[in-house]
Amino acid sequence: MLAVLKAEEVGKAYESGLIFKKRHIALRGITLEMVEGKTLGLMGVSGSGKTTLGMMLAGLEKPSSGRVLFAGEDIWRLRGREFLAFRRQVQMVFQDPEGSLNPRKSIERSIHEVLGLLKIPQREWLKRTGEILEMVGLPEELLCRYPAQISGGQCQRVALGRVLLLHPRVIILDEPTSALDISVQAQILNLLKDLQQELGLAYLLISHQPEVIRFMSHETIVLERGGIS
Amino acid sequence: MSSPLANAAPLLQIEGLSVSFETPLGRVKAAQDVCFDLREGETLALVGETGCGKSVVASAIMKLLPHNASVQGRAVFAGRDLLALGEKEMARTRGSEIAIVFQNPSLSLNPIIRVGKQIAEMLQVHKGISRTRSLQMAEDMLSRLGLVKKETASMYPFQFSGGMNQRVMIATSMILSPRIIIADEPSKGLDGVLAGEVMAEMARIKDQVGASLLLITHDLLLARDISDRMAVMYCGEIVEIGKSREVFSEPLHPYTNALLSCLPERGFQPIPGSSPSMIEPPAGCKFHPRCPQKQDKCMRRPEMVQVESSGEFSGANESTGREVRCWLY
Numbered sequence: 001m002l003a004v005l006k007a008e009e010v011g012k013a014y015e016s017g018l019i020f021k022k023r024h025i026a027l028r029g030i031t032l033e034m035v036e037g038k039t040l041g042l043m044g045v046s047g048s049g050k051t052t053l054g055m056m057l058a059g060l061e062k063p064s065s066g067r068v069l070f071a072g073e074d075i076w077r078l079r080g081r082e083f084l085a086f087r088r089q090v091q092m093v094f095q096d097p098e099g100s101l102n103p104r105k106s107i108e109r110s111i112h113e114v115l116g117l118l119k120i121p122q123r124e125w126l127k128r129t130g131e132i133l134e135m136v137g138l139p140e141e142l143l144c145r146y147p148a149q150i151s152g153g154q155c156q157r158v159a160l161g162r163v164l165l166l167h168p169r170v171i172i173l174d175e176p177t178s179a180l181d182i183s184v185q186a187q188i189l190n191l192l193k194d195l196q197q198e199l200g201l202a203y204l205l206i207s208h209q210p211e212v213i214r215f216m217s218h219e220t221i222v223l224e225r226g227g228i229s
Numbered sequence: 230m231s232s233p234l235a236n237a238a239p240l241l242q243i244e245g246l247s248v249s250f251e252t253p254l255g256r257v258k259a260a261q262d263v264c265f266d267l268r269e270g271e272t273l274a275l276v277g278e279t280g281c282g283k284s285v286v287a288s289a290i291m292k293l294l295p296h297n298a299s300v301q302g303r304a305v306f307a308g309r310d311l312l313a314l315g316e317k318e319m320a321r322t323r324g325s326e327i328a329i330v331f332q333n334p335s336l337s338l339n340p341i342i343r344v345g346k347q348i349a350e351m352l353q354v355h356k357g358i359s360r361t362r363s364l365q366m367a368e369d370m371l372s373r374l375g376l377v378k379k380e381t382a383s384m385y386p387f388q389f390s391g392g393m394n395q396r397v398m399i400a401t402s403m404i405l406s407p408r409i410i411i412a413d414e415p416s417k418g419l420d421g422v423l424a425g426e427v428m429a430e431m432a433r434i435k436d437q438v439g440a441s442l443l444l445i446t447h448d449l450l451l452a453r454d455i456s457d458r459m460a461v462m463y464c465g466e467i468v469e470i471g472k473s474r475e476v477f478s479e480p481l482h483p484y485t486n487a488l489l490s491c492l493p494e495r496g497f498q499p500i501p502g503s504s505p506s507m508i509e510p511p512a513g514c515k516f517h518p519r520c521p522q523k524q525d526k527c528m529r530r531p532e533m534v535q536v537e538s539s540g541e542f543s544g545a546n547e548s549t550g551r552e553v554r555c556w557l558y
Contacts, residue, residue, distance in 0.1 A: 151504065152279065181278045181447050186491035187499040211493030 010066035041217030097155035153184030239266035246302035274452035277462035332414035334394035345382025
């Protein structure tokens with residue numbers, strides 16, 4: 001099995017105070033591997049460092065110690081095109097689906113924004129948008145609506161669709177269904193499973209719900225006070 | 230839990246309650262012909278997905294709907310139709326006789342008044358209790374809900390987490406020992422263990438003061454664990470009502486069955502299709518476009534019918550109160 005993303009003895013500490021500095025250790029000595037086509041579950045109570053670890057694996061926070069390796073390379077040593085390639089291939093889906101989308105942009109504009117950034121020719125936008133909507137199970141009539149005019153589950157599907165446009169290899173899912181109803185949660189979890197099977201994606205699933213972790217994960221780690229318990 | 234309250238007298242009777250809102254996009258039919266009884270001392274859970282109209286029913290009972298709402302039907306409490314009461318009389322009823330816990334505590338609490346003072350204010354306004362005594366009672370109530378530190382009462386809502394603020398809201402609603410507590414998603418913002426503890430404490434205080442609880446939630450497991458009876462709502466209508474354990478183990482309406490199949494222990498099986506528009510809901514049974522047992526007559530609206538309970542849930546001397554809105558029965 002191919003490990004796409006690895007954390008080696010990763011730690012994170014924050015400093016507070018202007019004169020008398022105080023050091024808070026959020027995470028220490030975390031080592032883990034994410035494998036293509038598999039889901040790694042990450043559990044822990046509120047404040048145990050789950051989201052911080054997810055942000056470091058996505059390259060959105062720099063670790064204070066240790067390394068995050070993508071395809072064998074330390075992500076904080078990547079430069080230019082290589083770093084951009086990492087950014088595209090490791091994506092994150094957040095807990096609050098409405099907060100993930102710009103409330104002043106229609107769903108169509110939100111999707112086109114990604115296509116524009118990818119420098120895809122405009123003549124292909126319609127086709128690519130249609131393909132992605134089909135993949136996440138959304139009807140085309142939603143395109144002209146704004147995030148506030150669609151349901152939380154539909155927003156989460158749009159957020160997932162935007163991520164899929166980038167052809168990622170790894171998706172970090174930070175409590176992707178905890179803000180959703182049980183019926184929508186079931187839809188999104190099944191969709192994630194189908195997409196993983198179809199595209200061979202590696203997931204890091206952050207959740208405090210054991211039943212969600214049990215349903216989705218091939219392996220699970222539990223964080224407790226900043227370390228693996 | 231077999232409900233000892235099945236034959237208790239109704240304290241609140243909701244009869245044919247319909248609520249709609251005029252919006253720029255059209256008329257939103259948020260609740261249609263909602264009927265149920267809340268009996269003395271019982272906990273009735275109103276469950277359903279987000280947007281199905283549960284909170285609208287609660288706000289309609291409390292007469293807290295915005296001006297663009299049009300309300301029909303009756304909400305009879307202690308012989309009075311609440312929907313026909315004037316604002317002055319309703320203000321006396323709110324808090325002292327019927328209390329409500331809203332789902333967004335940070336919006337419901339005043340951010341610049343200490344929490345103890347906000348709870349104590351209820352006692353001062355409604356019962357004329359002195360400032361010192363009411364503050365002491367507020368502190369006692371907070372400690373019963375797990376906020377045990379003495380300085381808690383002198384803190385501000387912004388210094389609390391969402392969960393702590395929710396407990397302040399629960400304390401505020403229970404301090405006057407109301408006869409009915411309406412709790413709108415009271416466990417929202419609390420993590421699993423804390424939600425269980427707070428709800429258990431709420432149920433204990435409710436039993437102590439002999440109140441009835443109308444629990445509005447989309448958390449089916451919470452509803453099963455703490456309610457005596459359960460009413461399932463879909464697209465503004467109650468589709469099934471019965472004892473909670475019975476509804477859970479033997480759901481009658483295809484929607485109840487599909488909703489329960491989404492639960493983790495039943496394998497997260499999603500409901501096919503998506504929730505209908507509340508502006509142009511489907512004709513007839515509103516679940517028919519997604520229903521696996523759809524028939525031709527589902528295009529006509531079914532009436533709510535009484536159904537006899539079977540097996541362990543049947544009782545010779547007891548009205549089981551099992552009702553379902555489906556052509557299959």
